[in-house]
Amino acid sequence: MTVTTHESEDDTCAWGLTAHPRTIERWRNKAAAAVAAQGGDRSAVDLARLAASELLSNVVKHVADPRCRLVVECGGGFARLQVLDRSTAVPAIRVPDWDAESGRGLWLLHSTAADWGYVCFPGGKSVWIRFPLTGGREEAAT
Template sequence: MILNPRLAAELGVYNWQLVAQVREIERWRAVVAAVVTRLGGDAEAVELARLGVSELLCNVVKHVQHDPRCELKITREGETIRVSVDDNSRHEPKIGMPDWSSESGRGLWLLGEMVQDWGFSPRGGGKSVWFRFPLTAVSARPTNGRSR
């Protein structure tokens, strides 16, 4: 968990090392909601964070079965929040127009439509997948851009 909660609050950075497991995703949704609220996020920001962390952790469970250890990080960057999950897979997330008749494959696309920005980048032997959104709906200016 957080090593020094006071320092984390002062810096606006929270991070955890965890093993992605389906049975733990609701717990992490609650943790992320509490942190985003503490950082000044409104109800819309909290819901975006909950949805996004579910998607990123579910993707680790589904696609990184060989080593589901990951790092979840929440950072306040001015008037925005950045949530990232670093995992141990080099496979880039695939996104395109979803197949609406499929049982899966829409999560990142939907997330990308709702957040200000999202992307991924190589990290060590794996990657970091992240999304960014405004603290409050008033400051929301979606760009729908995707960065790497």
């Protein structure tokens, strides 16, 4: 995954990148670290990892141009993680086939996040989830 840009403010981190399966773990860790740095508890950090993995995996699987942007914003007691890509195809949440090897990611995010959605714009879309920084498991994020 090639990093094309990186921005960081007190409550926002953003990376322009090229999605690739071999380095999704790197971006999962960066998203988790950004949430932890803003006081996210273990539950929030884990959800940031899951969201980054799922949303970037969807870029790899469903978007012809893998260049995208990962953004983590924190404020008001919530974290918002979004991926902006170059496809106008909207995400679809389906009840998963529990015997299948894939197809549960968006459903899982939908069922665990406080809110989620997408916004289409000319030439692409943003898919995002929002979740509390604290209130999940009691232990602090490390």
